[in-house]
Amino acid sequence: MKAWKILAIALVGYSLYAGLMFDVPRLVILNETIRNLYFHVPMWFTMITLLGGSLVYSFHYLRSGSDGQPASMDRDNQARSFAEVAMIFSLLGLFTGMVWAKATWGTYWTADPKLNGTAVTLLIYASYFILRSSVDDAEKRARLAAVYNVFAFVLMIVFIGILPRMTDSLHPGNGGNPAFGNYDLDDRMRMVFYPAALGWILMGWWIATLRVRMERLRHQNTF
Numbered sequence: 001m002k003a004w005k006i007l008a009i010a011l012v013g014y015s016l017y018a019g020l021m022f023d024v025p026r027l028v029i030l031n032e033t034i035r036n037l038y039f040h041v042p043m044w045f046t047m048i049t050l051l052g053g054s055l056v057y058s059f060h061y062l063r064s065g066s067d068g069q070p071a072s073m074d075r076d077n078q079a080r081s082f083a084e085v086a087m088i089f090s091l092l093g094l095f096t097g098m099v100w101a102k103a104t105w106g107t108y109w110t111a112d113p114k115l116n117g118t119a120v121t122l123l124i125y126a127s128y129f130i131l132r133s134s135v136d137d138a139e140k141r142a143r144l145a146a147v148y149n150v151f152a153f154v155l156m157i158v159f160i161g162i163l164p165r166m167t168d169s170l171h172p173g174n175g176g177n178p179a180f181g182n183y184d185l186d187d188r189m190r191m192v193f194y195p196a197a198l199g200w201i202l203m204g205w206w207i208a209t210l211r212v213r214m215e216r217l218r219h220q221n222t223f
Contacts, residue, residue, distance in 0.1 A: 005206055011199025015042075018192040025186060036100045037189070042197045043093030046204035048156075050086035051125075053208065054079045055153045058146035074216070076142035079149060080132065081211040087125055089204055094118060113167045117159035124152050124159075 019038035057079035064072040097115075098108040109115060128148055135141035 004202055008199055008202035008206055011195045012203050015192055015196030015199055019196065022192060023188060025189070033100055033103045034189075036096055038192055038196045040093060040096040040100055041193070042200040043089050043096060044160075045197050046200045047086045047089040047093060049201050050082045050089065050204050050208055051153055051156060053205070054082035054086065055149060057082065058149040061142060061146045073138065073142060076146065077215050077219070078212050079146065081215055082208045083125060083128060083149070085204060085208040085211055087122070088207075089200075090118070090122060090125075094122075112164075114160060114164040117163055120159050121156045124155055128152055 015038055019035055024032065024034050057075045061072060061075040061079065064075065097118075101110065101115075102108050128145065131148055132141055132145050135144060
């Protein structure tokens with residue numbers, strides 16, 4: 001097993017234990033729910049990292065000339081696999097966010113620009129998979145999906161990274177609200193949060209590479 005995979009297991013294991021057992025700041029409204037920072041935010045970091053990886057593989061596919069060769073088509077497989085795993089982490093991020101919202105805002109969902117942007121992003125990437133399933137020709141499907149993937153990533157950044165910062169938002173660091181690090185992410189929490197973020201990113205990348213290998217084996221067995 002490679003060292004980075006061992007590191008991923010160690011960091012995730014440490015963050016799970018420390019996130020539930022270590023002391024956290026006693027804050028009004030948030031109280032113990034601030035522990036969700038160790039789980040909710042790393043899910044989004046992992047999603048964005050994996051979607052970035054998917055984007056890079058789509059770029060590689062387009063630059064290869066889309067010649068339909070196995071090496072070229074494998075880049076399409078990588079782009080799709082990374083996007084699939086990213087969607088799993090986006091759903092985990094959405095679920096942990098809804099649980100946190102219920103405890104702090106009193107409802108699972110509000111008309112918050114970041115929440116709505118997240119919903120739009122999920123629909124955009126759902127359309128990516130629908131597009132793939134609607135085209136039978138493998139080379140044409142890969143080329144269309146690669147182009148769409150570029151626009152999908154840009155729109156994702158706009159809807160969850162830019163627009164919420166330009167309008168009123170309940171999320172920390174958006175709409176004029178201070179970010180967590182400005183008022184309550186003390187050294188104790190940093191000792192857990194940063195390892196958690198890195199650990200989940202590595203874990204997500206590992207899962208995505210396993211998904212790629214599974215698709216390669218499935219493709220080989222069809223011939």
